[in-house]
Amino acid sequence: MSKTGKVRLSDVAKAAGVSSGTVSNTINRPDSVSDATRRKVLAAIRRLDFVPNEGAATLRSGTSKLLGLVIPDVTSSFYAEIAKGVARQAEEHGYAMLLFNTDDDPNREIRQLETLARHRSIGALIVPRMADEHRLARLRELGMHLVLIDRATSEHDGCSVSIDDVRGGLLAGQHLVSLGRRRLAFVDGPAGVPQAGRRLEGFRQALEDAGLTSADFAEIHAETASYAGGQQAARQVLSLAALPDGIFCINDQMAIGVLNGLAHAGVTVPARVAVVGYGDSAVAESAPVPLTTVHQPMIELGRAAVDLLLGEVAVTRGEHHHLSTVFNPTLVVRESAPYPA
Amino acid sequence: MSKTGKVRLSDVAKAAGVSSGTVSNTINRPDSVSDATRRKVLAAIRRLDFVPNEGAATLRSGTSKLLGLVIPDVTSSFYAEIAKGVARQAEEHGYAMLLFNTDDDPNREIRQLETLARHRSIGALIVPRMADEHRLARLRELGMHLVLIDRATSEHDGCSVSIDDVRGGLLAGQHLVSLGRRRLAFVDGPAGVPQAGRRLEGFRQALEDAGLTSADFAEIHAETASYAGGQQAARQVLSLAALPDGIFCINDQMAIGVLNGLAHAGVTVPARVAVVGYGDSAVAESAPVPLTTVHQPMIELGRAAVDLLLGEVAVTRGEHHHLSTVFNPTLVVRESAPYPA
DNA sequence: CTGTTAGCGCGTTCAT
DNA sequence: ATGAACGCGCTAACAG
Numbered sequence: 001m002s003k004t005g006k007v008r009l010s011d012v013a014k015a016a017g018v019s020s021g022t023v024s025n026t027i028n029r030p031d032s033v034s035d036a037t038r039r040k041v042l043a044a045i046r047r048l049d050f051v052p053n054e055g056a057a058t059l060r061s062g063t064s065k066l067l068g069l070v071i072p073d074v075t076s077s078f079y080a081e082i083a084k085g086v087a088r089q090a091e092e093h094g095y096a097m098l099l100f101n102t103d104d105d106p107n108r109e110i111r112q113l114e115t116l117a118r119h120r121s122i123g124a125l126i127v128p129r130m131a132d133e134h135r136l137a138r139l140r141e142l143g144m145h146l147v148l149i150d151r152a153t154s155e156h157d158g159c160s161v162s163i164d165d166v167r168g169g170l171l172a173g174q175h176l177v178s179l180g181r182r183r184l185a186f187v188d189g190p191a192g193v194p195q196a197g198r199r200l201e202g203f204r205q206a207l208e209d210a211g212l213t214s215a216d217f218a219e220i221h222a223e224t225a226s227y228a229g230g231q232q233a234a235r236q237v238l239s240l241a242a243l244p245d246g247i248f249c250i251n252d253q254m255a256i257g258v259l260n261g262l263a264h265a266g267v268t269v270p271a272r273v274a275v276v277g278y279g280d281s282a283v284a285e286s287a288p289v290p291l292t293t294v295h296q297p298m299i300e301l302g303r304a305a306v307d308l309l310l311g312e313v314a315v316t317r318g319e320h321h322h323l324s325t326v327f328n329p330t331l332v333v334r335e336s337a338p339y340p341a
Numbered sequence: 342m343s344k345t346g347k348v349r350l351s352d353v354a355k356a357a358g359v360s361s362g363t364v365s366n367t368i369n370r371p372d373s374v375s376d377a378t379r380r381k382v383l384a385a386i387r388r389l390d391f392v393p394n395e396g397a398a399t400l401r402s403g404t405s406k407l408l409g410l411v412i413p414d415v416t417s418s419f420y421a422e423i424a425k426g427v428a429r430q431a432e433e434h435g436y437a438m439l440l441f442n443t444d445d446d447p448n449r450e451i452r453q454l455e456t457l458a459r460h461r462s463i464g465a466l467i468v469p470r471m472a473d474e475h476r477l478a479r480l481r482e483l484g485m486h487l488v489l490i491d492r493a494t495s496e497h498d499g500c501s502v503s504i505d506d507v508r509g510g511l512l513a514g515q516h517l518v519s520l521g522r523r524r525l526a527f528v529d530g531p532a533g534v535p536q537a538g539r540r541l542e543g544f545r546q547a548l549e550d551a552g553l554t555s556a557d558f559a560e561i562h563a564e565t566a567s568y569a570g571g572q573q574a575a576r577q578v579l580s581l582a583a584l585p586d587g588i589f590c591i592n593d594q595m596a597i598g599v600l601n602g603l604a605h606a607g608v609t610v611p612a613r614v615a616v617v618g619y620g621d622s623a624v625a626e627s628a629p630v631p632l633t634t635v636h637q638p639m640i641e642l643g644r645a646a647v648d649l650l651l652g653e654v655a656v657t658r659g660e661h662h663h664l665s666t667v668f669n670p671t672l673v674v675r676e677s678a679p680y681p682a
Numbered sequence: 683c684t685g686t687t688a689g690c691g692c693g694t695t696c697a698t
Numbered sequence: 699a700t701g702a703a704c705g706c707g708c709t710a711a712c713a714g
Contacts, residue, residue, distance in 0.1 A: 008690095008691055008692085009691065009692060009693095010691080010692090013701095018700075018701085019700065019701040019702070020691090020692080020693090020701085020702090021693080021694075021695095021700070021701060021702080021703095022699080022700055022701075023692095024692070024693055024694085025693095025699090025700085028693080032699075033699070033700085034699060034700090037699075037700080051455070051458050051459055051483060052459050052691090052692080053399075053400065053459070053461060053690085053691055053692070054396075054399070054459045054460045054461070055395075055396050055397075055398075055399025055400040055405060055460070055461055055690085055691080055692090056396075056399075056400045056690075056691035056692040056693085056706090057396075057691085057692060057693075058394075058395070058396025058399070058400075058692095058706095059394065059396040059397045059399075059400050059690090059691085059692075059693095059705095059706050059707060059708085060691080060692050060693045060694080060705085060706055061692085061693065061694095061706085062706075064396060066439075066460075073425070074415065074421050074424050074425055074428070075418060075421045075422050075424075075425050077416065077418070077421075080415050080416045080418075080421045081416050083415050083416075083440065084414070084415055084416050084442055087415070087440060087441065087442050088442070091441075091449070091452075091453075096439050096441075096456050096460070097439065097440055097441075098407075098437050098438065098439055098440075099424065099428060099438055099439075099440040100428065100432075100437070100438075101425055101428050101429065108432070111432075112432075114392070115437050117392050118392055118393050118394070118395045119395045119396070119407075119437070120394060120395065120396055142392060227626065227627040253627065256627050257627065260627070260629075263629075282624070283623070283624050283627070285568065286568040286594065286597050286598065286601070286624070288601075288604075288629040349706095349707055349708085350707065350708060350709095351707080351708090359684075359685085360684065360685040360686070361685090361686090361707090361708080361709090362684070362685060362686070362687090362709080362710085363683085363684055363685075364708095365708065365709055365710085366683090366684085366709095369709080373683075373684095374683075374684085375683060375684090378683080378684080393707090393708080394706085394707055394708070395708095396706085396707080396708090397690090397706070397707035397708040397709085398707080398708055398709070399690095399708095400690050400691060400692085400706090400707080400708075400709095401689080401690050401707080401708045401709045401710080402690085402708085402709060402710085403690075
């Protein structure tokens, strides 16, 4: 009925018997308006079905109520959870989230970041798999604020959020050791992923702390860090001179593949081999043997990323100190590597 | 370096020696500009690092290059895949996707839709779990175009995309019947979900077509349509007078729960009981017994939803005929209900 | 094919 | 605490 989209702020002002400046204040700085005025204005807004035009606000203020999340692929549960946290926190602060999947295509990533700039977004939360420092710097010049998610190195000049992978590996290692496991294996996809390297580092640390030597330790790399890769890794494990009694896998999918491979060979889990996964994805709980795994607080991480971004934006004067929020993973113990009875 | 954000379209015009209208044309309607002019303008754009201000364009044109996807929860792989398809297709048409999770909160859903309206989004793709027809109608009055996703009823007045659930159930039923299975069970969570009802309808149809009677059929409802619910359902299945030789589960999570429950009881799959899931989620492939399941083309569905939305927007004159795109699910045969040897 | 120009609707001074 | 007025940068309509 009400031809909204034709109702302007000035119409509201007229209807409420105030000036348009007052209506703007009522919307954006309610505290700077008297109680009675605010009531009148809000009533008029509702009565006329006024829908503010963000485009006009963006043009006028130079910045929009938009932020971007740029990730490789939202169908990965890891990123989907980040997206959920980001969307939630953005919403609570009056922002909306633009979501972009890069599909690991550097050109798309660039275009997406430029789209964000065109929309005068306050900034982006980005998993920089592709963009190099140079490009990120250019975007900063455009006035965009960037928060890096789960970045490999910490040599960047910006806020970032991440999870302590070394600690995650340490938790896994300590758990297996505490279970009395002494011949350990680490199962991964192709080497070279920084996160995996750090988890391995923590894992090794735990073994060292327990007095184990490299003779007690096998490092296995499958062709992919997937379920199929896990099955493949299991075959390699079974061909080792001595069967390990504990296996740490770089993610839950691989762990389930390992579980499957071991089962086919008649090797019981956890009796003969304990298995620990990583990520606590939805599948961990419903694995053939429910998976002990390292949980990562991704939703919280997403929320923290938004907070960092908004914090950076809020700093108008003086130097902004870039912050890095690092979350601790936790161990979720299930049957594949249970506490001793 | 280049103080971008300070470079305006008119600056580009000056630098290229053309008028601002021409710059606008080369950006928005390249075909309406001569080759030579276009080249000059694009060069100037690059040289000055011009970043168009979408806010201004939105204000001027009355509509933004934004569309919204409003779903219950992006961490569900079902919706994540839709999101991926939508983002991709939107991007290819020069649009960006705002993502909103309702978390099944009607108030949030309303606010999100209003946010979209404030941004003068062309429209929204929505899984209307909460919004009623009245609200949807109000949004349409605001000039927003709506495409409904996976909607229960088809009594609405708008474009929609969905998957033929009856056919999905039919596929599952026909497959089990073709395997020679004659005592069938249907496993679901609480009754009342329309999608589930339609899948059951198709399933029953297949049984009828094969000459089976209701005596050959058991309908089992667990407390939740989850992995745990599947385990629970398995117990009910095992307590039936006669063990079924084929089970159709409403989703893959339940199917895996059923698999687990049967395994615990020493019932072999598929030898004694064949199991068919629904959804072809990532877990189906890595289930203890790889799951035969009904695949739903969610990414394609997302893309189709965007096409419908853009099509609706493109119709300026004359009546727009609302379209419904219905996708056919397909059966993915794996070990839990394999083809006869 | 290109140039000219008038606002789009809001936020933000600066008075009062 | 409130009002008046300007202009943010762009598009569309029209003239040439």
